[in-house]
Amino acid sequence: MSADPVRLFLCGDVMLGRGVDQILPHPGDPTLREPYVLDARTYVELAESVNGPIPRPVDFAWPWGEALELLDQAAPEVRVLNLETSITRSDDFATGKDAHYRMHPANLPCLAAARPDVCVLANNHVMDFGLLGLAETLDTLASADLTAVGAGWDAGAARKPAIVTVDGGRRVLVFAFGTASSGIPWKWAAAEDRPGVDFVSEASDVDAADVVDRVRQVRRPGDVVVASIHWGSNWGYQVSRDQTLFAHALIDGGVDVVYGHSSHHPRPIEVYRGKLVLYGCGDFIDDYEGITGHEHYRDDLRLLYFVSVEPSTGRLVDARMAPVQARQMRLEHACAEDVQGLREVLERVSRGFGVRIDLGPDGMLTLRGG
Numbered sequence: 001m002s003a004d005p006v007r008l009f010l011c012g013d014v015m016l017g018r019g020v021d022q023i024l025p026h027p028g029d030p031t032l033r034e035p036y037v038l039d040a041r042t043y044v045e046l047a048e049s050v051n052g053p054i055p056r057p058v059d060f061a062w063p064w065g066e067a068l069e070l071l072d073q074a075a076p077e078v079r080v081l082n083l084e085t086s087i088t089r090s091d092d093f094a095t096g097k098d099a100h101y102r103m104h105p106a107n108l109p110c111l112a113a114a115r116p117d118v119c120v121l122a123n124n125h126v127m128d129f130g131l132l133g134l135a136e137t138l139d140t141l142a143s144a145d146l147t148a149v150g151a152g153w154d155a156g157a158a159r160k161p162a163i164v165t166v167d168g169g170r171r172v173l174v175f176a177f178g179t180a181s182s183g184i185p186w187k188w189a190a191a192e193d194r195p196g197v198d199f200v201s202e203a204s205d206v207d208a209a210d211v212v213d214r215v216r217q218v219r220r221p222g223d224v225v226v227a228s229i230h231w232g233s234n235w236g237y238q239v240s241r242d243q244t245l246f247a248h249a250l251i252d253g254g255v256d257v258v259y260g261h262s263s264h265h266p267r268p269i270e271v272y273r274g275k276l277v278l279y280g281c282g283d284f285i286d287d288y289e290g291i292t293g294h295e296h297y298r299d300d301l302r303l304l305y306f307v308s309v310e311p312s313t314g315r316l317v318d319a320r321m322a323p324v325q326a327r328q329m330r331l332e333h334a335c336a337e338d339v340q341g342l343r344e345v346l347e348r349v350s351r352g353f354g355v356r357i358d359l360g361p362d363g364m365l366t367l368r369g370g
Helices: 019-023 041-051 067-074 105-112 130-143 155-159 205-218 241-252 336-353
Strands: 006-014 078-083 118-120 162-165 171-178 224-230 257-261 269-272 275-278 283-285 301-309 316-327 330-333 355-359 365-369
Touching: 006 067, 006 224, 006 257, 019 041, 067 301, 067 316, 078 224, 105 130, 118 171, 171 205, 205 224, 205 241, 224 241, 241 257, 241 269, 241 275, 269 336, 269 355, 275 301, 275 316, 283 301, 301 336, 316 336, 336 355, 336 365
Parallel strands: 006 078, 006 283, 078 118, 171 224, 224 257, 257 275
Antiparallel strands: 006 301, 162 171, 269 275, 301 316, 316 330, 316 365, 355 365
């Protein structure tokens, strides 16, 4: 088997519903049931009020923008993203939620434009339109040969890892699950006789041990194991002790990369026992331009995470991050000043984990330390 590092692409939440869906070639019903916004096109208008008119309809690749070129240049072997959108025409709005995300199934080429190998569904929006919405999401992804993980027709399917084979016969295993702190209702949990998501208790020792047991049942020598966790609040850089202990327990038990998400901006990074922990990757694609209230977090700045892992040990070889900015619901290169500012924030919040962030001449952020 090849000893070359396995190259991964990871990113934050990909939210192709609501306003993003409305600018694509096949917009769905714009009706919303939010406290203040009742039409998804309002989010397009908010974005336009900040950064100018958005041509409609845009092509399917528009939301990814310049990120697609960065992906092609980095040439990762496995692309993993958190798809935080129901792909459905269902009008079965989930109760008890203030925001619902759905993308019309005919807009699936937008997701496919990034050529994802694994679409994580264990999050707090995949069932925004009930079991019918989840069923259509699963069927739509399957019909396009896009691999879903973290949700399924029953608990067994929801807990089953995605397995991607790369050159040299090596495998990347992706396990995906989510917690209540991210907003996943407990009633969304998959059961033996009910579709749903892989729901775990809030970073508990029992659930960590359960995930580790699952990893050990599937893992072979040379496999790289990624644990995707949807957890934590939307804002703030604080990482709870429970989350840190949970991440460490996963790595101690055989996980190589902890891939956390849910926060709207990047959170601290850690290298624990030589392995990578991303506590929060931030948002990647969404319709948040023009929404005010948390501007100091600069959630318009997004990161593409390019991670290289040694397959024989699972240790981190290299981690590089490409900063981009959302403008007109499209990702474009961030300016030098914003990149430097993001570097300083990431280094400040990650310093307690022994991590430093360098800025290279190519504008990429590079992990150092751990």
